[in-house]
Amino acid sequence: MNPDIILPPQVAWASGAFANGPLIRKATRVGDLTGVFSDTLAWQQRDPNDVVYHVEMLDSTADAGALYVGVTHLNAGKIGDEFYMTRGHFHKQREQGEVYFGLSGEGLLLLQTEQGEARLERVAPGSVHIIPPFTAHRLINTGTETLSSLAVWPTVAGHDYAALAGGFALRVFASDSGWEVRHG
Amino acid sequence: MNPDIILPPQVAWASGAFANGPLIRKATRVGDLTGVFSDTLAWQQRDPNDVVYHVEMLDSTADAGALYVGVTHLNAGKIGDEFYMTRGHFHKQREQGEVYFGLSGEGLLLLQTEQGEARLERVAPGSVHIIPPFTAHRLINTGTETLSSLAVWPTVAGHDYAALAGGFALRVFASDSGWEVRHG
Numbered sequence: 463m464n465p466d467i468i469l470p471p472q473v474a475w476a477s478g479a480f481a482n483g484p485l486i487r488k489a490t491r492v493g494d495l496t497g498v499f500s501d502t503l504a505w506q507q508r509d510p511n512d513v514v515y516h517v518e519m520l521d522s523t524a525d526a527g528a529l530y531v532g533v534t535h536l537n538a539g540k541i542g543d544e545f546y547m548t549r550g551h552f553h554k555q556r557e558q559g560e561v562y563f564g565l566s567g568e569g570l571l572l573l574q575t576e577q578g579e580a581r582l583e584r585v586a587p588g589s590v591h592i593i594p595p596f597t598a599h600r601l602i603n604t605g606t607e608t609l610s611s612l613a614v615w616p617t618v619a620g621h622d623y624a625a626l627a628g629g630f631a632l633r634v635f636a637s638d639s640g641w642e643v644r645h646g
Numbered sequence: 647m648n649p650d651i652i653l654p655p656q657v658a659w660a661s662g663a664f665a666n667g668p669l670i671r672k673a674t675r676v677g678d679l680t681g682v683f684s685d686t687l688a689w690q691q692r693d694p695n696d697v698v699y700h701v702e703m704l705d706s707t708a709d710a711g712a713l714y715v716g717v718t719h720l721n722a723g724k725i726g727d728e729f730y731m732t733r734g735h736f737h738k739q740r741e742q743g744e745v746y747f748g749l750s751g752e753g754l755l756l757l758q759t760e761q762g763e764a765r766l767e768r769v770a771p772g773s774v775h776i777i778p779p780f781t782a783h784r785l786i787n788t789g790t791e792t793l794s795s796l797a798v799w800p801t802v803a804g805h806d807y808a809a810l811a812g813g814f815a816l817r818v819f820a821s822d823s824g825w826e827v828r829h830g
Contacts, residue, residue, distance in 0.1 A: 464827045465816070467754070468767040471774040473747070475659040483774065520776060527741035527779040529798065557711035561798050563657070570651070583652040590655040590667065592704060595711040614713065614745050614798040632649070643648045 471520055478533035478565045478610035484521040489513045501542030514546050524617045536601050536609040543635040550600025554620030557595040560613055564589035567609035572600040572630055580631040598626055602634045604641045655704055662717035662749045662794035668705040673697045684817055685726030698730050708801045720785050720793040727819040734784025738804030741779040744797055748773035751793035756784040756814055764815040782810055786818045788825045
């Protein structure tokens with residue numbers, strides 16, 4: 463007789479939707495993102511309850527050495543001319559890396575070292591982003607649909623949002639040609 | 647003027663094929679798998695050059711805290727009545743976890759603790775397997791096509807194949823009803 467076979471959680475590659483998993487869900491709204499967007503007046507005029515992004519992650523062991531799996535769904539939109547983006551962070555344990563995979567939508571992954579050097583990687587379905595140690599990361603939705611990205615990260619990594627509260631070195635705005643990058 | 651946008655590696659979810667990445671590729675053949683399959687005579691009669699599985703991984707920094715990304719392509723086949731499987735291993739750093747995602751094909755992920763407790767998870771397209779710390783893991787292809795599975799694991803994890811050289815606690819064989827599990 464066969465033993466019980468475990469049916470694990472599932473992810474739909476086309477949407478990032480999880481099934482069959484113990485999920486934790488957190489929404490981040492306009493009102494949560496104080497100081498993130500450059501156009502403060504445009505930010506103040508928006509409904510603070512508008513959701514900018516939400517994260518769904520599988521609730522799993524947080525033991526040292528374990529890995530988390532989650533999906534960020536970053537809505538399409540702008541504050542002023544600046545595209546919706548995640549808050550972005552260094553890991554509290556700076557040496558811990560992360561991997562992002564693009565699932566749906568189009569956007570950019572903004573990476574920045576502790577020395578302030580920034581670079582942009584194109585996020586698209588199937589893109590693989592190996593975020594090295596000591597590197598802050600932020601998603602930016604330059605498209606017209608939700609940007610969904612799967613992430614795997616060490617449970618011990620933690621988040622440090624304060625180090626870049628003053629902003630990353632680059633910002634991305636809508637322009638006549640689609641989008642343009644400006645120095646923050 | 648926009649700065650250069652980096653085009654990262656890509657993975658095709660339907661096949662596990664990588665593009666645009668610095669790849670490392672390693673094949674494991676029948677002749678490499680001494681002592682892995684229960685039917686030694688059947689194993690000896692096979693061409694030792696037949697590939698059982700191959701792994702493609704993105705060549706990236708091995709610094710502590712970094713993560714690797716790779717895909718295992720486990721061919722369909724049997725040695726005697728026992729399905730093709732990977733060698734399986736504990737991590738050398740036992741506390742390091744790993745995440746597997748099923749991409750194509752059908753199979754099982756065999757997990758085993760240091761106390762010898764084994765369990766099986768069903769691997770199918772979109773399945774998510776969070777392998778906790780201190781847990782050995784082996785893929786088994788119970789289907790008729792290649793089983794491809796994406797993995798993310800810490801660069802510091804390493805491999806310890808010796809600890810389970812005598813075999814896992816469970817084995818999976820073809821049977822009239824498809825497959826059956828036997829105690830090793």
